[in-house]
Amino acid sequence: MRGFYIGRFQPFHDGHLHMVEEIAEEVDELVLGIGSAGDSHSTRNPFTAGERVMMVTKAVEDLDLTTYVVPIEDLERNSVWVSHVQSMSPAFQVAYSNNPLVIRLFEEAGVEVRQSPMFRRDVLEGTELRERMIHDRDWQTLVPDAVVEVIEETDGVDRIRRIAETDSNGNSL
Ligand SMILES: Nc1ncnc2c1ncn2[C@@H]1O[C@H](COP(=O)(O)OP(=O)(O)OP(=O)(O)O)[C@@H](O)[C@H]1O
Numbered sequence: 001m002r003g004f005y006i007g008r009f010q011p012f013h014d015g016h017l018h019m020v021e022e023i024a025e026e027v028d029e030l031v032l033g034i035g036s037a038g039d040s041h042s043t044r045n046p047f048t049a050g051e052r053v054m055m056v057t058k059a060v061e062d063l064d065l066t067t068y069v070v071p072i073e074d075l076e077r078n079s080v081w082v083s084h085v086q087s088m089s090p091a092f093q094v095a096y097s098n099n100p101l102v103i104r105l106f107e108e109a110g111v112e113v114r115q116s117p118m119f120r121r122d123v124l125e126g127t128e129l130r131e132r133m134i135h136d137r138d139w140q141t142l143v144p145d146a147v148v149e150v151i152e153e154t155d156g157v158d159r160i161r162r163i164a165e166t167d168s169n170g171n172s173l
Pocket residue numbers: 006007008009010014015016018019096097098099116117118119120121124125126127128
């Protein structure tokens with residue numbers, strides 16, 4: 001059986017990895033969707049789709065699981081989003097998410113959805129990690145080593161800090 005798990009992964013953290021490890025117990029193959037793929041260089045979405053493809057690919061490469069990493073851009077119309085996802089992804093039988101909108105859209109389209117409990121959500125949250133990067137507090141112990149390497153290679157912390165200084169769009173973290 002093949003599963004599908006989408007997130008913005010800004011950045012991919014240990015909560016996401018924990019979820020993938022749990023999913024790996026239930027499926028043979030997993031599609032990892034990079035959500036909001038067209039977004040980058042904002043406080044909420046600092047990393048590009050390509051950077052997130054690197055993070056996710058390297059973070060899961062040691063798992064006993066065939067994975068496909070697929071960037072998926074947002075659409076204006078929620079009503080056709082599941083068809084859009086299906087057109088971009090290898091076929092899957094079950095979708096994994098804790099996001100209420102994602103769950104609703106898949107269920108309405110007749111796709112089985114499975115949720116898993118949040119893992120250490122007090123610290124394992126993208127918003128919290130981005131704040132830690134900006135304020136020079138520990139974030140490295142909360143993401144897979146491969147993600148630390150990608151963020152260092154792409155000078156990601158410097159980008160987040162510059163965006164936080166200059167973002168005049170009123171975007172929240
Ligand atoms: N700590 C966690 N444990 C389990 N699942 C998580 C955890 N954090 C996020 N998820 C789930 O992973 C999916 C992708 O989440 P997402 O990329 O939005 O991360 P996030 O940590 O919620 O980030 P942000 O704060 O930027 O919204 C969602 O279904 C989300 O509920």
